[in-house]
Amino acid sequence: MRQKKIFFLIIVFAIFFAYMTNIEKIPKNITLYQNEKYQVKYLKGIEIEGSNIVTEENFWSKLATINTDIIGDIELKLSSLGGLFNKKITVNVLPTMEVIPGGDLIGVKMYSKGVLIVGESKIQGIDGNWYDLFEEDTFRAGDILLKINEYEIESAEEISKIVNNIGEKEIELTYQRNDLILKTKVTPVKSFEDGLYKIGLWVRDGAMGVGTLTFYSPEYLKFAALGHGISDEDSKELIEVGEGEIYDAKVISITKGRNEYPGELKGFLNEYEEFGKIEINSKNGIYGNYSGDFEINSRGKIEIASKNEVQLGKAKILCTVDESQEIKEYDIDILKMSTSNFSASRGMIIKVTDDELIKKTGGIIQGMSGSPIIQNGKLVGAVTHVIVC
Numbered sequence: 001m002r003q004k005k006i007f008f009l010i011i012v013f014a015i016f017f018a019y020m021t022n023i024e025k026i027p028k029n030i031t032l033y034q035n036e037k038y039q040v041k042y043l044k045g046i047e048i049e050g051s052n053i054v055t056e057e058n059f060w061s062k063l064a065t066i067n068t069d070i071i072g073d074i075e076l077k078l079s080s081l082g083g084l085f086n087k088k089i090t091v092n093v094l095p096t097m098e099v100i101p102g103g104d105l106i107g108v109k110m111y112s113k114g115v116l117i118v119g120e121s122k123i124q125g126i127d128g129n130w131y132d133l134f135e136e137d138t139f140r141a142g143d144i145l146l147k148i149n150e151y152e153i154e155s156a157e158e159i160s161k162i163v164n165n166i167g168e169k170e171i172e173l174t175y176q177r178n179d180l181i182l183k184t185k186v187t188p189v190k191s192f193e194d195g196l197y198k199i200g201l202w203v204r205d206g207a208m209g210v211g212t213l214t215f216y217s218p219e220y221l222k223f224a225a226l227g228h229g230i231s232d233e234d235s236k237e238l239i240e241v242g243e244g245e246i247y248d249a250k251v252i253s254i255t256k257g258r259n260e261y262p263g264e265l266k267g268f269l270n271e272y273e274e275f276g277k278i279e280i281n282s283k284n285g286i287y288g289n290y291s292g293d294f295e296i297n298s299r300g301k302i303e304i305a306s307k308n309e310v311q312l313g314k315a316k317i318l319c320t321v322d323e324s325q326e327i328k329e330y331d332i333d334i335l336k337m338s339t340s341n342f343s344a345s346r347g348m349i350i351k352v353t354d355d356e357l358i359k360k361t362g363g364i365i366q367g368m369s370g371s372p373i374i375q376n377g378k379l380v381g382a383v384t385h386v387i388v389c
Contacts, residue, residue, distance in 0.1 A: 026078065030091045032068045033306050038091075040064045042078070046085075050076035068093045098301035101372040101379055102213030102225070103318030103327035105251055107269025108286070110230055110244035110278055111206035114144040114176065115153050119202035124192040131189045133200045138184055140177065142237035145203060147174035154242065156205045163188050164197045171199075207239060210249050210267035212319055212370035213275075214382045216290050218301075223276050223290040226370040227382035229283050244278030246288070247271055251323050257362035265321060265367025285370065285382065305378035310337060310348065315375035317350075317383060319368050321360050330354035334375070348373075348381060 032038050041063050042048070048055065052067040052074050066074065074091040117139050122130045145153050148162045149172055163171070170187045188197035207230050214224040225246060229238045249267040257263030275292030316329045331354040338347050350373065352363045361368070364383055371383040 026087070026089065028087070028089060030066075030089065030308075031306060032066070032091060032093050032308065033096045033303075034068055034071055034093055035096070036068050036306055036308070038066045038068065038308055040066070046078055046080040048076055048078055050074060050089075052091075066091055071095050097217075097304045099215040099217050099304060099379060100299050100301055101318055101374065102215050102223075102370065103320060103372060104213040105210060105249045105265070105267050105320040105325070105367070106213050106225060106275060106370075107208075107210050107247035107249035107267065107271075108226070108230070108244070108278075109206065109208045109247070109269070109271075110239060110281065110286075111155070111242045112144065112204075113240045113242035114146040115156055115159065115203045115205045116239065117141065117143040117145055117175065117201055118204055121200050121202060123189045123198050123200050125189045126192050126195070128192060131200070133186050133189065134184070139175070139201070142177075143182075144176040144240065145173060145201070146176055146181075148172070154205075156203050159199075159201075159203065160196065163199055167197055173199075208269070210265065210269065210367050212368055212383070213246075214285060214370045214372050215304075215379060221290050222287065224285050224287050224370075224382075226285045227384040228285060228369055229281050230286065238281055238283070241278055241281045244281070244286070244288070246275045246278065246286075246292075248273035248275060248292070250325055251320060254321060254361060254365070256360075257365045263362050263365030265361070265365055267367065302374070303378045305375070305380045307347070309378065310334065310375065310380045312337065313375075315350070315373055315380065317352075317368075317371045317373050319371040319383075321357065321368070329374075330357040332373070334373075334380075350383070 026040055026042065030038065041061055044057060044060060044062055048064050052070065053076065054065045054067065056063050071093050074093065076089040076091065078087040078089065079085065118141050120134055120139060122132050124130050147153060148159065151162050153159060166188065168188060168190065170185050172183055172185050174181065174183050186199050188199050191198050211226040214227060216223045223246070231238050248270040250270070251265060252268050253266045255264045276290040277288045278286050279288040280286065312334050315332050315334050317332055318327055318329055320327050330352065332350045332352050334348050335351050336349040352358055368383050372379055373381040373383065
């Protein structure tokens, strides 16, 4: 009798677990393009309520097809086992968007809002003594210096000018840490080294390098590039954009990737050929207003694919990796895709299979970040990080 009870409990638990797992597998938020087909498979006994769905069933399961002919949000509700499990699903239907794929090498210059604090240092005064001007943990790497007294700070050079104009008087520093605005006071010390007044902060006000344009929208005059954000090399925090531009750039040399070294594409940034202004620096890349060479329009538009359309298997990337400055297609394989909604910048793992590209670069190297990934004639993503094996 006892064995029958145990067996019965195991069966009940197995059914309970199957329904719980099935409901959890269905994402809470689904983004689709207009007229894109999307189906949700679920167990019998689970009900989906909402408009814009058509359901069919077999012996064990059901299949719901979501109708995406109308742009906007569709709210769905899942329930099972008499309401024991409930889950809301939001389907966001977007208009189909077409863009012009990039692959161009670009130069990037970006200055932070305020000045980025990367560390502190002691100062030797003209009396020969060493001074530590701040209490421990006053600043953290990644804090942003916004003001000295009432003066707003826009560059590292301004700090020295303002501090030396004030001299040996107490000053107030206003700085930002995440969403907090903080203040502290300090009295500059006249340096034994060069006779200048200093406050003992290591700062940096920007970043510069090369990367790859991902796409350009002729309708909205917007661009996307890099595929990942620009972070400070010390704090590893994303730099908040104060000012920034993208420029024409030319390949000057390539260092091939190899074991334990990711390789690098070096380029010359032409500051006389500005292509656009950076507005957003995010985990997914940089975005802004495009104003560059409009001959890019001759390439033709392609659709942006939704995450649901991306498949494992063959695809191509567009990039510029030799001194001819020509954008070329190279073969890759999409090996793995993330189903997580939190994997913003690492949605897929790709492998270069193109013999020509492997010969030139050894695979993906620094500077190729932002290279558009094309599959079935649609833009499905951008190269972001290099994995060194």
